[in-house]
Amino acid sequence: MKFVISSSALLSLLQTTGKVISNKNTLPILDYFLLELKDGELKVTASDLETTLVGTIKVESVEKEGLIAAPAKLMLDSLKEFSEQPLTIEANESTWEIKVSWKSGSLALPGTSGLSYPAIPELNEEKKEFTFEVETLQNGVGKTIFATADDELRPVMNGIYINMDAEGFTFVATDAHKLVKYTDESQTGGVTASFILPKKPANLLRAVLPKEDEPIRVAFDAKNVMFRLKSHMLICRLIEGNYPNYNAVIPAANPNKVIVDRVELLNAIKRVAVCSNQATNLIKLDIASSVINLTAQDLDFSVSANESLPCNYDGEAITIGFKSTFLVEILSNIETPSVLVELADSTRAGVFKPVYDDKQTSTTLMLLMPMMINA
Incomplete structure (x- = not known):
């Protein structure tokens, strides 16, 4: 096998496919990339037996086609050190040595036969x-x-x-x-x-x-x-x-509805959560009329924090507790400026929805179970 390829293009392909490779492989061959050169295309395969990713790239010039398994870590570590330039890669199919040459030097890596690489699973006819x-x-x-x-x-x-x-x-x-x-x-x-x-x-x-x-x-x-x-x-x-x-588990009727600025709420939770109990990360929300009051405390260390935010609220006054880390995750994964929070009572899940300005063909619903608040 012998061909010429761009160093950055090859590195990009190997980095993407290399994400499949596990740190604890059961078969030594799974620590290798399978390189197959055929019809002017280089096919790179990586697998952990459960998941297989195959990437293909056009190569600049092919002198000889072939198949070889190349050590993944060595290939990636060496390619990271190259600036953009053409590389000539040659594999000896009797000694399985892989030689990488460039304008001012070369390196040799120990490859192995690609014939023992696990086959890609076939889907059955009922697919x-x-x-x-x-x-x-x-x-x-x-x-x-x-x-x-x-x-x-x-x-x-x-x-x-x-x-x-x-x-x-x-x-x-x-x-x-x-x-x-x-x-x-x-x-x-x-x-x-x-x-x-x-x-x-x-x-x-x-x-x-x-x-x-x-x-x-x-x-x-x-x-x-x-x-x-x-x-x-x-x-x-x-x-x-x-x-x-x-x-x-998605509550059908939530009479209490809050619309609030998502980023303001997210930042307020992050500030107040610094003083929450490290074991529970509990943050308490008191919602009434047009204000959300956020409270967190850790009695073991005598620290507490609170912050109030304006909101648009329709419903009865409610107090509910959530794990702050989960709240941050949910609010960080909503992209709209405002968020709608629907609540039933302090024991039932809160429903979080993005607020769109126009009609959407897609909908996102996020649900978070509450935590018990000690009186």
């Missing part, structure tokens, strides 16, 4: 196929991923639940404390189906989607899902199991 608009997938993953859990006992909550039907797409994530539901009615997949996408491939998608401008083709069966992008292909094992009935 379902549809397309995602880039914006739909980007928003769906981006707005929900922070609410996924890390729960070994309930693995279904460690991913994003994606549902398709005639009404559109729904993305849901929850960790039992907070829940996010994002619905997009601007497109339908043409199929009625659902699957649970694990957190790691969801994060990989979020990293590569900003560079995409064409619809993403998706195919999945009972075990795996495949996303085909312009220059990448992501295949991952799905989380098996039934997702909890999330609609059952």
Whole structure:
């Protein structure tokens, strides 16, 4: 194998695909990139057995095609030190040595045979196929991923639940404390189906989607899902199991409604939370007429803080407690200047919604369970 390629283009491709590689691989070959040169294209594959990411790039000139596994860490560490310049990469298929040459020098890395690299999973004939608009997938993953859990006992909550039907797409994530539901009615997949996408491939998608401008083709069966992008292909094992009935925990009637400046509320929570109990991070909200009063205290260290904010409130006076770190996460993941908070009472979940100036084809609902306030 011998070809010429731009150093920065190769580094960018390896950095993206390299995010799949785990620190604790069960097979030594998984610490390598699989490089395959064919038809003027370099295909780079990285895998952790659960998730596989394949990236492709056009190369400038090909002298000889081939297949080799290259050590991931050594490749990345060496390429980071190059300014933009053409590199000649040559692999000896008898000694498996990889030689990288440039204008003023060269380096040699120990490769290995790529024949033992795990094969990409094949989808069965009963697979379902549809397309995602880039914006739909980007928003769906981006707005929900922070609410996924890390729960070994309930693995279904460690991913994003994606549902398709005639009404559109729904993305849901929850960790039992907070829940996010994002619905997009601007497109339908043409199929009625659902699957649970694990957190790691969801994060990989979020990293590569900003560079995409064409619809993403998706195919999945009972075990795996495949996303085909312009220059990448992501295949991952799905989380098996039934997702909890999330609609059952969303309060239907919330008579108390608050509209408040999101950034002002977010900053006030951050200031007051400095004095909250380090174990609970409890912050208390007293809401009445047109004022939200935020209070936090830590009796162990005799510290306390409070701040008042103007708001637009419709409802009876209410006092409710939330974990400040969760409040910050939720408010940071809403993009509108104002936020609508719907409350029933101090024991039921608060519902947070962005306030839009115009009609939207997508809706975001975020739910946060309250904390008990000690009298």
